[in-house]
Amino acid sequence: MRYADLAAEIGRRPAKLGTTRLIAVDGPSGAGKTTFALRLAKQLDAPVVHTDDLLDGWDDQFTFWERLERQVLAPLRRGEAGRYQRYDWHRGRFAGPMVTVEPADAVLLEGVSTARRSIRPELTLAVFVDAPPELRWERALARDGDDSVAFRAYLGRWRAAEDRHFAEDQTAAGADLIVDGAAATGDDAFKGDVFKGDVFRGGDDDR
Numbered sequence: 001m002r003y004a005d006l007a008a009e010i011g012r013r014p015a016k017l018g019t020t021r022l023i024a025v026d027g028p029s030g031a032g033k034t035t036f037a038l039r040l041a042k043q044l045d046a047p048v049v050h051t052d053d054l055l056d057g058w059d060d061q062f063t064f065w066e067r068l069e070r071q072v073l074a075p076l077r078r079g080e081a082g083r084y085q086r087y088d089w090h091r092g093r094f095a096g097p098m099v100t101v102e103p104a105d106a107v108l109l110e111g112v113s114t115a116r117r118s119i120r121p122e123l124t125l126a127v128f129v130d131a132p133p134e135l136r137w138e139r140a141l142a143r144d145g146d147d148s149v150a151f152r153a154y155l156g157r158w159r160a161a162e163d164r165h166f167a168e169d170q171t172a173a174g175a176d177l178i179v180d181g182a183a184a185t186g187d188d189a190f191k192g193d194v195f196k197g198d199v200f201r202g203g204d205d206d207r
Contacts, residue, residue: 002189006177007043010106010125017122018077021106026115026171027129028162029155030136030143032181036129037110039187044106051111053086056094058154061161062113072101073119079103112162117169128175131182133159 015021023046025037034050041048049072054064072082082101085094101107106124115126131139140155141147165171172178176194183191 001192003039003043004188006040010044013124015105016124017073017107018079018103019105020076020103021124022073022076022119022122023106023108023125023127024115024119024123025108025110025127025129026113026175027127027179027181028131028136028166029112029158030139031129031131032139032179033110033129036127036179036181036190037108039190041108042187044108046104046106046108047101048108048110049082049084049101051109051114053099054084055087057087057092058158061158062165065113065116065118068109073122076101076103076107077122113165113169113171115171115175116165117171117174120174125177126175127177127179128172129179129181130172131180135182 010021010023013021023040023044025033025040027033037048037050040046049068051064051068054067054071055061056064056067067084071084075082081103083098084101085098086096087093088095115123115128120126137155137159141152144151177192178194179190179192185191
């Protein structure tokens with residue numbers, strides 16, 4: 001499946017968050033969400049909001065949503081620009097310049113729980129990216145460059161909480177598109193299966 005084709009399909013679907021087509025790229029840590037979101041955003045010429053930037057530390061894994069709603073989603077819903085400050089994981093607080101999210105035709109949310117049940121009615125597309133647990137674990141350790149006992153403990157708790165959330169929320173079942181984050185793909189294509197609608201059929205190789 002090609003990103004260009006998916007971008008065209010998104011353009012045919014209605015905006016549901018005011019005049020913005022909101023696309024959520026959800027899935028467990030290390031699945032490949034960021035790579036997918038950035039490649040799709042390039043095709044859409046759309047901004048990406050990485051929700052890890054809005055977490056107030058490890059314990060804010062799911063409770064960050066009020067902050068995202070107030071600072072980004074509510075303004076976009078009104079046709080106004082959203083603004084937020086990124087969390088500095090080294091300083092342990094929000095810091096640095098404000099990030100502005102203009103009310104573009106399309107905006108991507110990337111991160112764990114971005115396709116949660118409460119926002120689905122306003123999503124133009126819900127994507128769930130997944131990969132085998134072992135691969136996701138290796139990617140997370142490599143990405144953060146921390147193989148300490150403490151980090152492994154944090155990561156283990158984080159992943160267990162993800163599993164509980166996805167099971168309770170039925171996120172994958174509610175997605176429009178399931179993406180294989182373990183598949184070897186390039187900048188122009190990905191491997192995925194569409195669950196809703198009949199624009200695309202099951203996703204092998206180059207579709």
